Amino acid sequence: MNMSRHHISVTVNGNKREADVDSRTLLVHFIRETLGLTGTHIGCDTSNCGACTVILDGKAVKSCTILAVQAEGKEMLTVEGLAKDGKLHPVQEGFWEKHGLQCGFCTPGMLMTSYWLLQKNPNPTEEEIRRGISGNLCRCTGYVKIVEAVQYAAQKMRQPEAPVPAR
Amino acid sequence: MAVEAPVIHEMGHAIKRKEDPRFIQGHGNYVDDIKLPGMLHLDFVRSTYAHAKITRINAEKALAHPGVLAVVTGKDLEAAGLAWMPTLMNDKQMVLPTDTVVYQGQEVAGVVAEDRYAAADGVALVEVEYESLPVVVDPRKALEPGAPVVRPDKNTNAVFHWEAGDKQAVDKTFKEADVVVKQDLYYPRIHVSYMETIGCVAQFDSIAGKLTMWMTTQAPHAVRTVASLVTHIPENKIRIVSPDIGGGFGGKVYVYPGYVVAAVASIKTGRPVKYINDRSEDHQSTAFGRDWYMTAELAAKRDGRILGLRINTTSDHGAFFGDANPSKFPAGLFSICTGSYDMKAAYAEVNGAHTNKPPGGITYRCSFRVTEAAYAIERIVDILAHKLNMDPAELRKKNFVPADKFPYKSALGWSYDSGNYQAAMDKALKKIGYAELRKEQEEKRKRGELMGIGISSFTEIVGAGPANTFDILGLKMFDSCEIRIHPTGTAIARFGTKSQGQGHETTYAQIISEELGLPVDAITVEEGDTDTAPYGLGTYASRSTPTAGAAAAMASRKIQAKAKKIAAYLLEAREEDLVWERGKFFVKGSPDKAKTIQDIAFAAYTNHPPDLEAGLEAVHYYNPPNMTFPFGTYVCVVDIDRGTGEVKVRRFLAVDDCGNIINPLIVEGQIHGALAMGFGTAFMEEIKYDSDGNQLGGNFMDYLIPTAVETPRWETDKTVTPSPHHPFGAKGVGESATVGSPAAYVNAVVDALSHLGVTHVDMPLHPWRVWQILKDKGVAL
Ligand code: FES
Ligand code: FES
Numbered sequence: 001m002n003m004s005r006h007h008i009s010v011t012v013n014g015n016k017r018e019a020d021v022d023s024r025t026l027l028v029h030f031i032r033e034t035l036g037l038t039g040t041h042i043g044c045d046t047s048n049c050g051a052c053t054v055i056l057d058g059k060a061v062k063s064c065t066i067l068a069v070q071a072e073g074k075e076m077l078t079v080e081g082l083a084k085d086g087k088l089h090p091v092q093e094g095f096w097e098k099h100g101l102q103c104g105f106c107t108p109g110m111l112m113t114s115y116w117l118l119q120k121n122p123n124p125t126e127e128e129i130r131r132g133i134s135g136n137l138c139r140c141t142g143y144v145k146i147v148e149a150v151q152y153a154a155q156k157m158r159q160p161e162a163p164v165p166a167r
Numbered sequence: 168m169a170v171e172a173p174v175i176h177e178m179g180h181a182i183k184r185k186e187d188p189r190f191i192q193g194h195g196n197y198v199d200d201i202k203l204p205g206m207l208h209l210d211f212v213r214s215t216y217a218h219a220k221i222t223r224i225n226a227e228k229a230l231a232h233p234g235v236l237a238v239v240t241g242k243d244l245e246a247a248g249l250a251w252m253p254t255l256m257n258d259k260q261m262v263l264p265t266d267t268v269v270y271q272g273q274e275v276a277g278v279v280a281e282d283r284y285a286a287a288d289g290v291a292l293v294e295v296e297y298e299s300l301p302v303v304v305d306p307r308k309a310l311e312p313g314a315p316v317v318r319p320d321k322n323t324n325a326v327f328h329w330e331a332g333d334k335q336a337v338d339k340t341f342k343e344a345d346v347v348v349k350q351d352l353y354y355p356r357i358h359v360s361y362m363e364t365i366g367c368v369a370q371f372d373s374i375a376g377k378l379t380m381w382m383t384t385q386a387p388h389a390v391r392t393v394a395s396l397v398t399h400i401p402e403n404k405i406r407i408v409s410p411d412i413g414g415g416f417g418g419k420v421y422v423y424p425g426y427v428v429a430a431v432a433s434i435k436t437g438r439p440v441k442y443i444n445d446r447s448e449d450h451q452s453t454a455f456g457r458d459w460y461m462t463a464e465l466a467a468k469r470d471g472r473i474l475g476l477r478i479n480t481t482s483d484h485g486a487f488f489g490d491a492n493p494s495k496f497p498a499g500l501f502s503i504c505t506g507s508y509d510m511k512a513a514y515a516e517v518n519g520a521h522t523n524k525p526p527g528g529i530t531y532r533c534s535f536r537v538t539e540a541a542y543a544i545e546r547i548v549d550i551l552a553h554k555l556n557m558d559p560a561e562l563r564k565k566n567f568v569p570a571d572k573f574p575y576k577s578a579l580g581w582s583y584d585s586g587n588y589q590a591a592m593d594k595a596l597k598k599i600g601y602a603e604l605r606k607e608q609e610e611k612r613k614r615g616e617l618m619g620i621g622i623s624s625f626t627e628i629v630g631a632g633p634a635n636t637f638d639i640l641g642l643k644m645f646d647s648c649e650i651r652i653h654p655t656g657t658a659i660a661r662f663g664t665k666s667q668g669q670g671h672e673t674t675y676a677q678i679i680s681e682e683l684g685l686p687v688d689a690i691t692v693e694e695g696d697t698d699t700a701p702y703g704l705g706t707y708a709s710r711s712t713p714t715a716g717a718a719a720a721m722a723s724r725k726i727q728a729k730a731k732k733i734a735a736y737l738l739e740a741r742e743e744d745l746v747w748e749r750g751k752f753f754v755k756g757s758p759d760k761a762k763t764i765q766d767i768a769f770a771a772y773t774n775h776p777p778d779l780e781a782g783l784e785a786v787h788y789y790n791p792p793n794m795t796f797p798f799g800t801y802v803c804v805v806d807i808d809r810g811t812g813e814v815k816v817r818r819f820l821a822v823d824d825c826g827n828i829i830n831p832l833i834v835e836g837q838i839h840g841a842l843a844m845g846f847g848t849a850f851m852e853e854i855k856y857d858s859d860g861n862q863l864g865g866n867f868m869d870y871l872i873p874t875a876v877e878t879p880r881w882e883t884d885k886t887v888t889p890s891p892h893h894p895f896g897a898k899g900v901g902e903s904a905t906v907g908s909p910a911a912y913v914n915a916v917v918d919a920l921s922h923l924g925v926t927h928v929d930m931p932l933h934p935w936r937v938w939q940i941l942k943d944k945g946v947a948l
Contacts, residue, residue: 044446080194095191096183106362142843
């Protein structure tokens with residue numbers, strides 16, 4: 001197997017990370033094994049499941065379908081970077097509140113896709129949410145509660161100042 | 168000092184799950200997340216043939232590849248006496264083949280390398296030469312004389328013959344009948360497709376002589392015992408850990424060859440070895456569900472009264488009989504096939520066959536073949552309704568086991584604990600607006616539109632089980648809970664089960680809260696580590712709440728009994744004068760001078776009665792007196808596109824009865840998920856093989872599982888009929904909807920087409936299949 005090593009530098013969840021990778025190393029393996037960020041999962045080998053979804057330069061991508069070298073110089077957000085200052089991101093809150101997860105394996109990918117969906121469309125209809133997450137498979141939830149989770153997050157993100165009920 | 172009463176969140180509260188914070192922040196700990204120093208990777212060369220002699224394996228090039236350390240073959244394992252391993256059904260299974268492969272995708276050689284890329288390179292470099300052998304993929308053909316014999320170590324493809332019921336009595340009902348219906352029903356082979364594929368990390372510590380396996384298993388204790396019996400490693404030197412599991416649904420009960428090879432590789436190399444299936448490997452080699460060819464017959468009176476049921480089945484078990492059943496039940500609990508209906512006689516027969524396909528059978532949330540049984544009875548009852556020109560709801564009502572007949576002894580010998588089938592159906596029909604839907608259907612038919620309404624009124628059987636009936640390789644199917652209350656009033660509870668997403672950390676804590684009055688947040692729930700958890704048979708077939716949940720209540724009650732003694736000592740009162748109100752004891756009439764469970768916990772370690780042992784803990788191994796029998800009525804409304812054959816599920820209402828509910832949010836989630844799996848079964852999923860045994864549908868491109876786009880917005884409701892024998896009246900629920908829903912979907916589609924003379928369509932009802940029928944009937948656009 002002929003391959004060369006490449007030095008790459010990627011901003012991951014706000015921190016600059018550098019490493020040498022093989023030309024064939026998949027981005028998802030770079031994230032999980034080189035960076036040790038195991039929240040990003042691998043659920044298939046045909047780019048169907050979306051468990052590996054991360055945000056790369058503002059766009060949701062399936063990190064199993066991209067080479068690590070293609071991330072060179074880019075900014076990446078993984079599930080580990082969603083919560084800030086000890087506070088959950090509204091999509092995380094939504095999934096928790098609405099029981100949008102069971103085994104949790106699809107969840108990081110679902111969260112990242114939902115995050116991106118709400119960046120593009122802050123007020124999606126149910127139909128738009130369903131289409132928006134159709135590249136992410138979940139075998140546990142039957143999706144209704146995921147849809148509700150995204151709706152919860154959308155609501156919360158549109159009204160960031162809304163007082164949080166005490167209980 | 169005035170202390171605000173803690174929020175307890177006992178049973179019945181729809182609280183958020185305790186396990187979720189780690190999952191939503193990317194801090195779950197799944198097998199593939201485990202990384203140990205010096206860890207190697209194992210990958211497999213898999214058979215490209217369904218049946219062949221291996222004439223040569225040449226590993227030279229692979230071994231020369233940088234990073235590849237070893238190539239393990241069946242011959243290597245044979246030398247260690249490990250080329251075969253026992254299955255859960257008293258058969259044996261190849262770990263790696265020594266000379267013959269028996270299905271496509273079977274592991275042929277394991278490649279051990281420094282990293283996963285090098286291992287995959289090694290796999291590509293191993294040269295295997297095969298001499299193909301004749302193949303059989305249809306179990307009905309496999310049982311014909313002259314069929315190719317699948318197993319090199321057997322001379323027949325017959326696996327078992329099982330029957331239940333009184334054949335003569337059933338024959339008699341068919342003679343007495345005014346009307347008889349008969350239907351062939353194929354329940355296709357499907358794959359559970361948990362989102363996390365199977366895998367393990369094996370670590371052998373040569374100094375301690377201890378083997379630790381982190382693995383995707385739903386039954387860690389049983390795995391430990393069997394591993395010890397097979398390898399002769401003492402059981403205290405084997406530790407099985409199930410970390411977080413990304414869905415199991417039955418597919419992770421099995422012990423797969425890769426686990427054994429990983430353990431051997433770790434023992435041989437002295438380094439930890441990780442093995443994780445790729446999705447396509449997983450699809451092509453791990454356990455399937457169903458593949459069950461049934462012929463169902465029903466005998467009835469003209470007024471719709473059902474007299475007798477007969478079902479003959481040929482079942483496919485692949486090359487090895489390794490179903491994850493209780494060992495004495497080769498056909499699982501298929502004898503629940505009389506379902507919700509009171510009938511005089513029934514007879515069921517299953518003939519199992521080997522084929523050149525992977526082993527398995529009990530997966531995909533089937534409650535040990537209850538799915539097949541429920542599908543058969545719910546389909547054939549609809550066919551009878553159609554034949555009698557009766558409303559399918561009416562026919563069902565006429566034959567329901569009446570509420571006053573419980574406990575009810577079924578024609579095939581089960582003793583149903585409790586039920587009120589009529590109530591669940593009434594609620595469902597009212598809520599969905601059944602009468603109006605029928606009217607709408609009539610009008611639509613006049614306009615040539617295809618709309619159907621499908622009903623399924625299923626009965627489940629879960630919670631194995633009474634230990635004298637149910638065992639796995641002799642291990643009785645009880646389950647366990649151990650609770651320790653710490654001095655400061657918090658607790659740890661450990662269980663013999665293992666959640667794969669069912670939310671045990673929350674549910675079990677709520678049970679203990681209910682019983683002891685400790686706040687849910689004060690209770691840590693742990694499962695899955697055989698070094699710490701009490702022995703149990705694991706989580707599958709909806710058994711956790713009926714067994715380990717019950718054990719949690721019983722262990723709590725033991726603690727409460729001791730707490731009472733301590734309280735009596737602290738209050739200087741007699742035990743019989745004490746009153747328990749959730750979380751505290753007080754002397755009758757003086758609730759203001761109560762001793763809380765927290766006070767008592769502290770006293771248990773600091774100031775306990777001199778004649779009493781210190782500490783506040785208990786363990787309970789719960790042996791259920793009977794199974795629990797959840798039930799429900801599901802109604803599905805579909806519209807069929809005459810241009811494309813696409814079926815749109817417009818509405819789906821599930822009215823479930825699982826007895827008393829611990830956490831309504833989690834129960835609803837379980838039902839939703841199983842409805843979606845049933846949807847996949849009914850409309851999308853099938854693993855097919857061509858006549859050479861090539862698997863068609865071996866990855867997520869070719870095997871479609873439902874996305875958010877196809878699945879409807881589920882509607883749910885409930886009735887509550889507690890189990891009379893369960894400590895807090897609960898029943899299992901995880902599989903009700905995979906058991907109950909497939910028939911509802913199919914009944915709806917057939918109902919939409921019934922005026923065209925269609926009486927049955929086999930699953931999956933994908934657009935092409937439906938469109939062909941529309942074309943045949945001259946209604947395709
Ligand atoms: S791992 Fe399935 S899409 Fe990336
Ligand atoms: S929560 Fe298990 S796959 Fe989505």
